[in-house]
Amino acid sequence: MSDNKKKILDMLAKGKISADEAYRLLNTIDTKESGREETRRDSSASRESDGKLKGKYLHVTITPSEERQASEHAERVNVRVPMSLMRAGIKFTSLIPPEALDKANKAMEEKGINFDVRNIKPEDLESLIEALGDTEIDIEGSHGEKVKVFVE
Amino acid sequence: MNWPPMWAYVKIKGKHHGFRFWIPLFLGFLIMLAFFIAFLPLTLLIILILWPTGWGRWMVMAIKTGYVMLCSIRGMKVDVQGRHETIYVSIV
Numbered sequence: 001m002s003d004n005k006k007k008i009l010d011m012l013a014k015g016k017i018s019a020d021e022a023y024r025l026l027n028t029i030d031t032k033e034s035g036r037e038e039t040r041r042d043s044s045a046s047r048e049s050d051g052k053l054k055g056k057y058l059h060v061t062i063t064p065s066e067e068r069q070a071s072e073h074a075e076r077v078n079v080r081v082p083m084s085l086m087r088a089g090i091k092f093t094s095l096i097p098p099e100a101l102d103k104a105n106k107a108m109e110e111k112g113i114n115f116d117v118r119n120i121k122p123e124d125l126e127s128l129i130e131a132l133g134d135t136e137i138d139i140e141g142s143h144g145e146k147v148k149v150f151v152e
Numbered sequence: 153m154n155w156p157p158m159w160a161y162v163k164i165k166g167k168h169h170g171f172r173f174w175i176p177l178f179l180g181f182l183i184m185l186a187f188f189i190a191f192l193p194l195t196l197l198i199i200l201i202l203w204p205t206g207w208g209r210w211m212v213m214a215i216k217t218g219y220v221m222l223c224s225i226r227g228m229k230v231d232v233q234g235r236h237e238t239i240y241v242s243i244v
Contacts, residue, residue, distance in 0.1 A: 057227065078231040085224035091217050095210060 004029050057082055058132070058151050065144025083129065083151065090125045154223035156181050163240040170238075177243075 005026060012022040062077040104117050137149040156177070163172040188195075195211075202208035228243045 074233070075235060076231070076233040078229070080227070080229040082224055082227040085221065085228070088217065088221040088224045092221065095214055095217060097210075 002029065056084075056152065058086065059149070061146075061148045063146045063148075065146075067144065083132075086129060087126070090129070093120075093125075154220070155226075156219075156222045157226040157243045159244050161240075161242040161244065163238070165238040167236040 008017070008022050008025045008029075011017045012019065017025070058081045060077070060079045060081075062075070064074040064076065098118075101117050105115075108115055108117075133151045135149070135151065137147070139147040141147070158176070158178045160175040160177055161172070162175060164170060199208040199211050202211065225243050228241075230239070230241045232239045
């Protein structure tokens, strides 16, 4: 029970305020507290969603197996790519001339893929990049090496 | 406004030796900027001539996108450790 509520109940017990006034005051406190709770939840949710939407870097890491990790000669790869570079790369695809897109469609059709590259819109690719924020890929190889792809 | 990366840090370590150095990318950009300013009137003329065909707009978009891509490289890190060699590149 909050301090304010205790004070109200004390005042009611001492007869300083009536039951109606105590009821109104307690309701006001409850409304204020629930409003503050919602604001806190909303701001943390937007922070979380902002963090997911605006993941800054795409990480690709390859770590050796536990047995080889102790070795000085273990092979490791750690690549960090800014997400803004991926977005800029997507904008670059809009510069591809229509004739090149036709050739790409034709080549895919010959391989049995009936997909029109022109149907891919920048908004769709932006949604794909945002979804990458939730994506985590973990692969363990046959020799114990681990491949991880994630956005941070 | 986004700025292009200013420095690149490169560290190469072999079996018996290694070295590390900073590359001042901003110097290269200054030279590129000088060339850009020098060729700006010609570029604008070409864009104006090609504008009715649609290629002029394409040139403007290509220049803008190229600059945005260049600015986006900042923050990139590549760290590869092989059996006997290590290569580390960081763009800041």
